[in-house]
Amino acid sequence: MLKAQEMMALFNLAIEDYHIKDHVDQEMKNPFPMDSLQEMLYQKNWIDTVQWHLEDIIRDPAIKPQKALEIKRRIDASNQDRTDMVEQIDDAILSLYTDVQVQSFARLNTESPGWAIDRLSILALKIFHMNVEAQREDVTPELLAKNQHKLSVLKVQEEDLCTAIDQLLDDLATGKRIAKVYRQMKMYNDPELNPVLYQNK
Template identity: 55%
Template sequence: MSFSQLCNTIFDATTEHYHEFDNVDATPVNPYKEGSIEFLLFSKNWIDAVQWHLEDIIRNPEIDPVEALKIKRRIDHSNQERTDLVEFIDGYFMEKYQGVVPQKEAGLNTETPAWAVDRLSILALKIYHMKQETLRSNASPEHKATCQKKLDVLLTQRVDLSGAIDELLADIEAGRKYMKLYKQMKMYNDPALNPVLYKTGK
């Protein structure tokens, strides 16, 4: 099984697991050994699934403004967790390939493996929800047909992205490319860097 196949298998299963509860406050059952790459992939997709539904909830035009603010801050926290997990996954790759000596002409990719994996996780959620739209009993035939076309595109995107991830990992392993781990250095959550926070002393 290629790495992208492992990702897609775990992401699909995790997305299904979330929808057993369909509740943003549900507690997941991560079946993998803590610290393993499988554990990290499950955790990544669970965060994405919860955030997906928080984004749906906050767009309710009748939502209470106070509740909306609470959800917005929860989304901000979720984004930080998501970024941290991506960096953990990249740390796994850095450790795995630390002994590889890059070839003289080796170059960098435009994104690290884990940020590509992040896109793969989101694609799993898009595929799941678009498929649900094609099955909606109260949707028109036209709506279902439109969603089926979008689903076909999403499935093609997953094939292409999966292949690109596996190719990138093969290139890193062979020394044709190398990777660097850049911390995202998000500023808005840091009271020392966000001027709104440090000017108010909060």
């Protein structure tokens, strides 16, 4: 099983690969074997990275309404892809622990490993972009200091989250904690559950 810092390294690789061209329509070239956990993690972060930049684009004050609608639809689709990838990652990780004897004192975890890893992927993006802001030369010393402080806090958060993920995975492996995957059952983009969609069939 990968350690959280190894996952972080995969996320950083995906972020660096994206920023070679830095374009939301570029093709992803995943370097890892199909259906491996590494391949899933790289793809997960690529989805997050593209969405990060779509979120930037849609906040352009000069964006035209039709373009904004197009980007909003892409963000909605990306959110579904993100959720699907988290569940794939959960399935892959939890399948490793199906034969583990659960301890009588085991506690149910509040989130699955996949959703904790999702937070780590987003954190990798925050650190990458805050690092850019912490090196700008076109801002006041006060803003630069503020950005550098934020970056230092994010680095502490990275260390803490990596530790927590490793502890969770270790506890799952030894039966000290229980994690369940509840399928997200998103309603807003389901034509059978969103009234706006099913009433307009």
